[in-house]
Amino acid sequence: MQEPLLAFNQNGIYCAKADVYLDPWRKVDKAIISHGHADHSRWGNKKYITHHDNIPIMKHRLGEIDVMGKAYGESFTINNVKFSLHPAGHVIGSSQIRVEHQGEVWVFTGDYKDEADGVCTPYEPVKCHTFITECTFGLPAFKWKPQAEVMTDINEWWQNNKADGRTSVLFGYSLGKAQRLLKHLDTNIGDIYTHGAIENMTNVLRTLVDFPETKLITRETTKKELSGNLVLAPPSAHGGTWIRKMVPYVTASASGWMTFRGARRRRAIDKGFVMSDHCDWDGLLNSIKATECEKVICTHGYTDIFSRYLREIGYDARTEATQYENEETDID
Numbered sequence: 001m002q003e004p005l006l007a008f009n010q011n012g013i014y015c016a017k018a019d020v021y022l023d024p025w026r027k028v029d030k031a032i033i034s035h036g037h038a039d040h041s042r043w044g045n046k047k048y049i050t051h052h053d054n055i056p057i058m059k060h061r062l063g064e065i066d067v068m069g070k071a072y073g074e075s076f077t078i079n080n081v082k083f084s085l086h087p088a089g090h091v092i093g094s095s096q097i098r099v100e101h102q103g104e105v106w107v108f109t110g111d112y113k114d115e116a117d118g119v120c121t122p123y124e125p126v127k128c129h130t131f132i133t134e135c136t137f138g139l140p141a142f143k144w145k146p147q148a149e150v151m152t153d154i155n156e157w158w159q160n161n162k163a164d165g166r167t168s169v170l171f172g173y174s175l176g177k178a179q180r181l182l183k184h185l186d187t188n189i190g191d192i193y194t195h196g197a198i199e200n201m202t203n204v205l206r207t208l209v210d211f212p213e214t215k216l217i218t219r220e221t222t223k224k225e226l227s228g229n230l231v232l233a234p235p236s237a238h239g240g241t242w243i244r245k246m247v248p249y250v251t252a253s254a255s256g257w258m259t260f261r262g263a264r265r266r267r268a269i270d271k272g273f274v275m276s277d278h279c280d281w282d283g284l285l286n287s288i289k290a291t292e293c294e295k296v297i298c299t300h301g302y303t304d305i306f307s308r309y310l311r312e313i314g315y316d317a318r319t320e321a322t323q324y325e326n327e328e329t330d331i332d
Contacts, residue, residue: 005081005099005106006132008320013108013132015099018081021045022097022108025323032083034110035094036061036175039325049076051085053208054093057175060204072121088112089123090277091176092205098126107291108132111324113276114283117147117180119209125290132297134324135284137256138306142280144256147184150275155186157252157271162190162228167249171269174198174234176277177254179205181232187212193226195233195242223247238267256280288315300324 007014012024012031020030027044034040034050036057041050043062050058052069059065070076072095075084085095090111097108107128116122154170161168172178178198185192192214194202199216215221217231223245231246235253243249256276257263264272279287284306288296296317298307303319310317 005101005104005130006108008322013322015081017101018078018083018099020078020081020083022099023110023324030078032097033058034088034097034108035091037091037111039323040110049083051093051095054095056204056207057093057201060201086126087121087124089114089116089120092120092179092208094120096126098128104129106130106132107293109134109287111136111278112287113279114287115144115147117183117277119180119183123287125287127292129293130295130297131288131291131293132299132320133284133288134278134300135298135303135306136278136301137276137280138284138298138302140281142256142259142276143282144274144276144280147180147275150254150273151181151184154181154252154254154273155189157250157273158186158230159189161250165228165248167226167228167246168230169233169243169246169249169251170230171233171235171238171251171253172198172255173277174201177275178202178232178234179209179211180275180277181254182211182214183209185212185230190229191215193217193221193229193231195231195237197234197237198232217242221245235267238269 011026011028013022021028022032023034023040024031029046031045032049036054041058048065048067055067055069070085072087075082082100084098088094088096088110099106105128107126111134112123114123158168172181174197194214226246250270252271253269254273254275258272258274296310296315298319299322307317307319
């Protein structure tokens with residue numbers, strides 16, 4: 001029996017013919033990295049290959065590493081195996097990894113979304129025989145509203161809070177969600193203040209995207225300065241003592257998990273805006289169809305449910321265990 005082009009082992013997704021790993025979760029000699037989130041881009045590998053725009057993100061998080069940058073669509077060969085990176089639309093610098101050998105093509109998505117967000121390079125379907133997909137939100141209950149509608153709701157929320165004399169505290173992940181929100185917030189309403197984790201990551205990315213001006217919250221920042229304005233912070237900052245200087249304030253979270261009211265209650269959030277950097281149910285199905293693949297491997301999320309549905313509609317689908325996160329996770 002011929003060994004598969006890509007296999008899953010204790011270290012990650014392995015291409016034996018090229019002796020290279022895709023997004024490994026243990027230390028290896030050579031790794032091709034899909035994007036900069038910490039569950040996919042880990043410290044300790046000897047050599048990294050990734051998209052040019054992901055390099056500053058990786059160096060910000062991992063320090064000085066041996067990393068080679070590639071452009072979207074640029075082919076490179078390792079031991080007669082052809083690789084290329086293609087836009088995943090997840091966060092800035094995120095890529096699908098295409099692997100080809102003797103006419104057989106596999107695509108590993110990493111994480112991805114099919115809605116253009118105005119910040120990162122939009123997702124592009126890549127035709128293949130086998131498609132390795134995440135399914136973080138692989139349930140029919142997950143269905144996203146267009147981004148423009150969500151941002152209108154967020155800006156109206158901010159405007160109403162300002163009219164009531166309250167500070168708006170908006171939680172979003174420091175790589176990806178924060179920059180997406182920042183890009184589309186209405187700066188005519190007021191000033192945008194940031195938690196240090198978001199400020200630092202956004203500054204790394206300002207050379208790639210034109211973002212509005214932000215103000216870093218410091219010990220010297222006063223309650224009067226914050227009043228009526230908006231604060232962007234990572235979810236991990238919720239409940240910290242730093243938020244006391246914002247009283248009176250209103251909190252909100254932008255996440256796909258805000259689909260469920262219970263998630264908002266558990267996180268003690270006043271308002272939830274449903275916005276995700278992953279595909280919803282329809283986005284996953286449309287993306288898979290566009291690849292014209294025959295086989296699908298589901299790696300993280302609602303893998304069992306989603307793969308079972310794929311088999312029901314005619315795909316050769318299965319699951320594989322990984323160490324990627326099953327939810328949008330804030331790293332900083």
